Amino acid sequence: AQRVTQPEKLLSVFKGAPVELKCNYSYSGSPELFWYVQYSRQRLQLLLRHISRESIKGFTADLNKGETSFHLKKPFAQEEDSAMYYCALQGGSEKLVFGKGTKLTVNP
Amino acid sequence: ETGVTQSPTHLIKTRGQQVTLRCSSQSGHNTVSWYQQALGQGPQFIFQYYREEENGRGNFPPRFSGLQFPNYSSELNVNALELDDSALYLCASSLGARVRGGREQYFGPGTRLTVT
Numbered sequence: 001a002q003r004v005t006q007p008e009k010l011l012s013v014f015k016g017a018p019v020e021l022k023c024n025y026s027y028s029g030s031p032e033l034f035w036y037v038q039y040s041r042q043r044l045q046l047l048l049r050h051i052s053r054e055s056i057k058g059f060t061a062d063l064n065k066g067e068t069s070f071h072l073k074k075p076f077a078q079e080e081d082s083a084m085y086y087c088a089l090q091g092g093s094e095k096l097v098f099g100k101g102t103k104l105t106v107n108p
Numbered sequence: 109e110t111g112v113t114q115s116p117t118h119l120i121k122t123r124g125q126q127v128t129l130r131c132s133s134q135s136g137h138n139t140v141s142w143y144q145q146a147l148g149q150g151p152q153f154i155f156q157y158y159r160e161e162e163n164g165r166g167n168f169p170p171r172f173s174g175l176q177f178p179n180y181s182s183e184l185n186v187n188a189l190e191l192d193d194s195a196l197y198l199c200a201s202s203l204g205a206r207v208r209g210g211r212e213q214y215f216g217p218g219t220r221l222t223v224t
Binding site for chain 1: 112139141143149150152156166198211212213215217
């Protein structure tokens with residue numbers, strides 16, 4: 001079975017503080033993992049994918065196969081980072097399996 | 109480049125009725141996926157269409173059906189609506205798995221369906 005768990009429903013940090021959004025997954029094969037973000041009143045959009053190993057808007061995420069985790073990190077949070085963040089897994093089929101999401105609030 | 113569009117934006121239906129939601133894929137994309145997002149939940153996969161054929165289905169009953177047209181736009185039909193069908197319905201398009209990097213899905217703004 002494919003499953004994505006985001007243990008934190010809400011996360012609140014102050015501007016300039018480090019932030020880490022947790023994501024754990026369950027999948028027997030080698031998945032592709034993604035982070036999607038939804039800013040207020042905007043559509044869901046891809047933030048980053050583990051395959052490209054890139055940094056977008058200062059965010060990075062490393063796939064840890066041993067711990068089956070794909071946590072999203074940013075060293076210095078900005079107010080504009082406030083949004084809903086969804087971790088998603090794509091296994092052998094084309095469907096995306098999403099976690100329930102974490103609402104990040106960055107306070108001034 | 110035109111992004112994914114969906115219509116209508118909002119819809120209110122009565123239990124037992126039928127509804128059709130529409131999606132236009134991003135220019136050049138031949139694959140469309142539909143997701144249901146209930147309040148406070150992540151999107152859940154309903155099904156996917158690739159070149160007018162169903163290409164995978166999630167755990168949704170047969171009263172959820174779809175269609176993809178030759179221009180790759182798509183419809184989601186739901187029959188015998190139930191109160192629990194109230195949700196945001198998202199459409200996503202992609203280039204398709206056969207293209208390198210083609211699995212990345214681009215989402216539309218969604219259709220908010222309320223069943224009373």
